[in-house]
Amino acid sequence: MVAEAVVFDMDGVLVESEHLWEELWTAFAAQRGAVWTGEQTRQCQGMSAPEWAAFLTAFAGAGDSPADTERDVVDGMVAALEHGRIGLLDGARDMVAQTAAAGPIALASSAPRRIIDAVLVHHGIDHHFKATVSSAEVARGKPSPDVYLAAADRLGIQPAHCLAVEDSSNGLRAAAAAGMTVVAIPNPQYPPAEDALAGASYIAADHDAVRRHLLTQLKEGDRA
Numbered sequence: 001m002v003a004e005a006v007v008f009d010m011d012g013v014l015v016e017s018e019h020l021w022e023e024l025w026t027a028f029a030a031q032r033g034a035v036w037t038g039e040q041t042r043q044c045q046g047m048s049a050p051e052w053a054a055f056l057t058a059f060a061g062a063g064d065s066p067a068d069t070e071r072d073v074v075d076g077m078v079a080a081l082e083h084g085r086i087g088l089l090d091g092a093r094d095m096v097a098q099t100a101a102a103g104p105i106a107l108a109s110s111a112p113r114r115i116i117d118a119v120l121v122h123h124g125i126d127h128h129f130k131a132t133v134s135s136a137e138v139a140r141g142k143p144s145p146d147v148y149l150a151a152a153d154r155l156g157i158q159p160a161h162c163l164a165v166e167d168s169s170n171g172l173r174a175a176a177a178a179g180m181t182v183v184a185i186p187n188p189q190y191p192p193a194e195d196a197l198a199g200a201s202y203i204a205a206d207h208d209a210v211r212r213h214l215l216t217q218l219k220e221g222d223r224a
Contacts, residue, residue, distance in 0.1 A: 001181050003221035004161040006099050006214055007151045010109035012167035012187045014092045015119055017077070018045070019189060020085060024076040025056055028069065032062035045190065046142030046170025048135035049074065049112040070112070077115050081122055088123050091207025098211055100128035102218045106151040107132040108164070110141055110171075131155055143170040145178035152178070163217055165210060169196040176200075181217075185210050 011017045022041045029036040040059060044052040053070035060069075080086055099105055106129060109116050113134045120126035131154035138146035145159075152159040164175035167187040175182045176199035184200035185207065186192050197203060204210040 002161055003103075003163050003181065003217040005104045005106065005152075005155050005157045006163045006165065006218070007106045007108050007148060007155075007175070007180065008096070008165045009167060009171050010107055010111055010116060010119065012171075012190070013165055013185060014088060014096065014125075015086050015123070016089050017080075017086045017119075018168070018187060020077060020080050021045075021073075024073045025052070027076075028056060028073060029060045032060040032064075034060045034062075042169075042190070045168050046110050046135075046174065048110060048138075048141035050136055051141045074112055074114055077111075078118060081115075081118055086119060086122075088125075089207060091211065093123070093125065095207045095211040095214070096125050096128050099214045099218070102215055103221070104130045104155050104157070106130055106155050108135075108147040108151040108175075109133070110135045110147070112136050141170075143173035143177065145174050148175050148178035148180060152180070161221070163214060165214070166200075167192070169193045172196040172199055183210055183213060 026036040049070050053066040057064050057066045057069045116132055116134055131151055133147050133150045135141040135147045138150050140146045152162050159179040162180045164180040165183045166172045166175050167185050169192040172192055173196050182200040184197055184203045202213050
């Protein structure tokens with residue numbers, strides 16, 4: 001495999017936000033008399049916004065529309081960002097900036113477009129990305145490969161020549177299904193399943209290790 005580009009996930013890879021999605025899903029359900037647990041969170045991680053909104057609406061069973069459910073939760077995420085609750089993970093800024101200097105990078109996220117754009121601009125890293133894709137903009141969310149395939153297409157690079165950086169089970173599965181070489185940085189709060197990790201070519205302990213690995217792979221690709 002010749003590495004020509006890198007595609008990053010966002011939640012859990014660039015920013016610490018997975019717990020906020022769970023917090024908002026839990027609160028939405030609780031306000032309607034339903035008890036959301038870690039099992040529901042695991043089912044929803046990787047889903048596109050329309051997918052998890054439909055799931056949450058049905059689970060809460062209070063007669064909301066999926067569109068209203070999505071708007072309610074996404075409003076909560078925007079408020080969390082504005083209040084400084086969605087921070088970059090340690091080492092993420094350097095990882096993104098140095099990787100972008102070595103080759104084109106894209107984003108393939110389950111977050112809706114409104115959150116992707118807000119997070120990247122808020123943290124001043126939006127200019128590094130040649131392409132960004134939300135799962136809401138493709139047919140199926142993760143673990144289907146659609147969002148990764150779309151990111152590669154927008155870069156104009158074959159998926160087999162892309163590295164993908166992921167933290168969660170369904171994200172790892174999606175990147176592998178797209179035919180990308182997968183770099184895992186396991187989320188300690190939501191550890192990925194063993195079968196999902198098995199599809200990774202490299203498992204990193206932290207963002208600095210990811211950064212070094214990506215730069216090595218891109219340099220080797222330049223020499224190929």
